[in-house]
Amino acid sequence: MTSTTPHSSKSGNRTITGILALIPLLASLAVLVWGFFFLRDIQLAKDSNIPQVVTVLMAIVWGVGGVILLFTTANFFIEQLSDAWVRRLQPVLFVGPAILMLVWALVLPTIRTLVLSFYDEGSANFVWFENFKFVFTNDAMLTVFRNNLMWMIFGTIFTVSTGLLIAVLADRSKFESFAKALIFMPMAISFVGAGVIWNFVYAVKPVDAPQIGLLNSIVVFFGGQPQAWTAFFQPWNNFFLIVIVIWLQTGYAMVLFSAAIKGVPSEILEAARVDGATELQLFFRIMIPQIMGTIITVSTTIIIFTLKIFDVVIVMTGGQYGTSVIATEFYRQYFTYNNNGVGSAIAIILLIAVTPVMAYNLRQFAQREVF
Amino acid sequence: MKNKKMLNSLLINGVLAVICLCWTVPTIGLLISSFRDRIDINRTGWWTIFPHKDWVSVEKVKPGPEVDRNQPMTFEGITATFEEFSQGIETKDLRLKWVGNRRVGYLDIQRYGWTAASNFSLENYKQVLAGDDYTATLADGTTVTERGDNMNRAFLNSLAVAIPATVIPISLAAFAAYGFAWMKFPARKMLFALVVALLVVPLQIALVPILRDYVRLDLNGTFLAVWLAHTGFGLPLATYLLFNYMSELPRDILEAAFVDGASHFTIFTKLILPLSVPALASFAIFQFLWVWNDYLVALIFIGASPTNQLLTQRLAEIVGSRGQDWHLLTAGAFITMLLPLAVFFGLQRFFVRGLLAGSVKG
Incomplete structure (x- = not known):
């Protein structure tokens, strides 16, 4: 262990060593700031001839090395000070950077967005609740809310029930881990990638040509007409988008349910079996109540997830054909129509929609004994 | 009795097999198609290879x-x-x-x-990866020259964004989690309540204000912009997960180290970090997949700059402009999925553990 124990040095020396110890900290700050501008400028420069691999490596060294350097030198400085100051400053060093980052990236923006939502589209005039009034009365916006509601209800119900079904089945199968890995795999795929996968499943060709999309070729095989499932099939086209998210998220639900099922005491199940309960009774009367906590957690997560759904819709339909949702409408208002007021109002509505979950999490936290 | 048991197991495995098939067939179709000839893909279904x-x-x-x-x-x-x-x-x-x-x-x-159709090649991959003009030879011997999709470069860009955007939030969060778990300071509980509250905040609310800061700093279109944004958005979950893990480490190890005169910094780097490797790994996988697969943050902070675009952006662009070019879409989609799938299958255990620990994130 290094000789950073402050008690040994005398108070006169301490001031001098304290000042000297500032030097590495200031130097590393300077290096970080220089790196910041350097990285910014080589990326913005049009005629940069630095190979991309070098930029990437430098970026990694700056980002990762910078954090380590800053913490090490700052700590070196702090440990030169008196015990009282160490106790005061060390928590600031440990917790401070993260809190600063959170305040800049999430807390302040929330306040700034709230302010913007009361101004007009150019953020020049204060318009009170006009933006919110527009959002809740505009016909297109009402379709948006209807779609999000569909996403939340059907997305959650199907994800939770399929996840539970698979977890129960896999629990009794010899191929449990293999089956679970297959169901779980889509979680590693991006929404854009999943969009392409399902666009291909839904692909449609003219009636007289052979179908290359799996769904249409099945439909045609059974004598049906090929359809453009995600476009002119309203409002059912939303379901074909929701299927994608069910496909992506069932793995998550399954993993949590699987762990919960294994946690149900086997004595209870055995006792019920001895008493002559059927497997179905076992499932609905014992299993479900035992894992209710997990069901609520999974449902909440998926509800929040579907509330914020964006990538799938933007990739599949671009929000056209009556499939627009809150997050795509937010994007459109801000970046297509440049309407800061309505865009901000939509973001605030998203925030308000998650506050019950936030309140629940905070209440759970308040009951914890760690603090 | 024995027959009934057999029938039961057959039923369970049968239903499970059908579900698994439904879940994997879309991906398999994509994979197979990505190797097929560009004209074949558009003329016959991928199942004709059987x-x-x-x-x-x-x-x-x-x-x-x-x-x-x-x-x-x-x-x-x-x-x-x-x-x-x-x-x-x-x-x-x-x-x-x-x-x-x-x-x-x-x-x-x-x-x-x-x-059975059996015309397979790597042509599609070569074309989406290529940066400049690419000359493809068609099945009938003729050639076409088209612009490549530069996914080569986008792949490197995605790496350049994803690695720092994973490591920076983890380092910041590890320090903060230790501070919350083992240090006493005023407003500790309140600050941690802030972290918990921010867990579910939709990131849409932060995009435009951050974008305005970036415009002022001239940061738009750089990787730096994306790292900082991802760091901010990933911190709540990272801090929360690591705190949960660190606060449950046995108290006596730390007290013994304190008695020996070790400082907080030494205890953190020499003792707590090595002990927290499982939790760090879980979150690292989470964050890496999330950043790699992210589209919205990249779309807003990197935008249309062709040299800096990430994989998801390139793919989305092909979907938007050439949605019927299935030979490019299938190969392109698979290139974006390559690394996440490798990480996922290699480190599935850690990933699952992270899911079970952090099921509060929205």
Whole structure:
């Protein structure tokens, strides 16, 4: 262990060593700031001839090395000070950077967005609740809310029930881990990638040509007409988008349910079996109540997830054909129509929609004994 | 009794197998298609690579000038006029069709039988990866020159964004989690409540204010912008997960280290970090997949800059501009999935543990 124990040095020396110890900290700050501008400028420069691999490596060294350097030198400085100051400053060093980052990236923006939502589209005039009034009365916006509601209800119900079904089945199968890995795999795929996968499943060709999309070729095989499932099939086209998210998220639900099922005491199940309960009774009367906590957690997560759904819709339909949702409408208002007021109002509505979950999490936290 | 058990297990495994099949077939179809010839993809379904019965062209007959095209002609024992051949004649296992005009056309003889499409190559991958013009050779020998999609570069860009955007939030969060778990300071509980509250905040609310800061700092379009944003958005979950893990480490190890005169910094780096590797790994996988697969943050902070675009952006761009070019879409999609799938199957255990620990994130 290094000789950073402050008690040994005398108070006169301490001031001098304290000042000297500032030097590495200031130097590393300077290096970080220089790196910041350097990285910014080589990326913005049009005629940069630095190979991309070098930029990437430098970026990694700056980002990762910078954090380590800053913490090490700052700590070196702090440990030169008196015990009282160490106790005061060390928590600031440990917790401070993260809190600063959170305040800049999430807390302040929330306040700034709230302010913007009361101004007009150019953020020049204060318009009170006009933006919110527009959002809740505009016909297109009402379709948006209807779609999000569909996403939340059907997305959650199907994800939770399929996840539970698979977890129960896999629990009794010899191929449990293999089956679970297959169901779980889509979680590693991006929404854009999943969009392409399902666009291909839904692909449609003219009636007289052979179908290359799996769904249409099945439909045609059974004598049906090929359809453009995600476009002119309203409002059912939303379901074909929701299927994608069910496909992506069932793995998550399954993993949590699987762990919960294994946690149900086997004595209870055995006792019920001895008493002559059927497997179905076992499932609905014992299993479900035992894992209710997990069901609520999974449902909440998926509800929040579907509330914020964006990538799938933007990739599949671009929000056209009556499939627009809150997050795509937010994007459109801000970046297509440049309407800061309505865009901000939509973001605030998203925030308000998650506050019950936030309140629940905070209440759970308040009951914890760690603090 | 034994029979019933067998039947039960058969039923369970059967239903499970059907579900698993439904879950994997879309991805398998994509993978297979990405290796198929660009014209084949658009003409026949990917399942035609499996043996199936279909019309197969066995011979192309080009009759000499001595055959009078204006009189009925006889091929394969079938006599018909040019017009009839032009329409196509079909018997149970034979199909004759005249292709082209009367004078220079030919007769295509097809038989009904077992076949499987087997024209595979890496051409599609080469084209989406290529940065400059790419010359593709088609199945019939002709060539087309098209612009490559530069996914090569986008792949490197995605790495450049994803690695720092994973490591920076983890380092910040690890320090903070230690501070919350093992240090006493004023407002500790309140600050941690802030972290918990921010867990579910939708990131849409932060995009535009951050974008304005970036415009002021001239950061738009750089990787730096994306790292900082991802760091901010990933911190709540990272801090929360790591705090949960660190606060449950046995108290006496730390107290013993304190008695020996170790400082917080030494305890953190020498003792707590090595002990927290499982939790760090879980979150690292989470964050890496999340950043790699992210589209929205990249779309807003990197935007249209062609040299800095990430994989998801390139892919979304092909979807938007050339949504029917399935040979590019399938190969492109698979390139974006390559690394996440490798990480996922290699480190699935850590990933699952992270899911179970952090099920509060929205």
